[in-house]
Amino acid sequence: MKKTQLLCLLFLSTLLFVGCAAGPNTAAHIATSNGHIAGFWLGLWHGMISPITFIISIFSNNVNFYEIHNNGTWYNFGFVLGAGILFGGSIEASSRK
Template sequence: MRKIFAVLIVVMIFASCAAGPNTQRDLSDARGETAGFFQGLWHGIILPVSFIISLFNQSVNVYEVFNNGGWYNFGFFLGVAIILGGG
């Protein structure tokens, strides 16, 4: 019984970390633009600086929600890997 309870707790913890849908995907921002691969790459590269600034300035975000989905995410991941990926 304890083993089942422990497994259930672990499953609930992992399920609570799942990302929700991006309802702003494929929508344009106020300027009519949608962020793509290269903007994702740039946002990933400047992530450390953007994160620190976002702690003190509410108008700065580290991730653009008005993006085209997979290509933006891939660029963002690649940019983060370039800067933070050790090795």
Template sequence: MTMRRIGIALALIVGALALTACAAGPNTASVAGPDAAGFWLGLWHGFISPVTFIVSLFKDGVGIYEVRNNGGWYDFGFMVGVSMIFGSSGRGGGAARRRRRADR
């Protein structure tokens, strides 16, 4: 029974370390000026993120996320842009399920 407890404890420790390794840190490159990327650039970067990701696999100078941004508004715009691309298919799947249920 003690080996099982040791295994569970090890699994919990490894899980906790894995979760803390993914924690976000502060953006030390952020700027608060006219050159910082704001909401509209965040929206655009989120919208083009699938294409940018593919390009970033082959070019080192291309990144998906603008590091020099103004903080929360850029993040909000980025998430809205990403959700416009990746979040739109869920509603269509629900409608198809409802149609199949109605046909039964």
């Protein structure tokens, strides 16, 4: 592969990945209409139920996959941990012989 083609491919790949980066959450640290801000424990729960919530959100506009009114890093950590508990445990169990 020529050097220019390789550089062009590298540039397009970088552009693709940067284009998929998440933007800022402008609703973080802002309470909902009832004064609630989601934290770590709610993030953990939302992560664990994320597959079910995703399927329901396809058919309903009243269900969201992710709580945007959260406290930032702790909610995100709980969400990722909850999803990891759900998906990571099943992968490890299926690899046992």
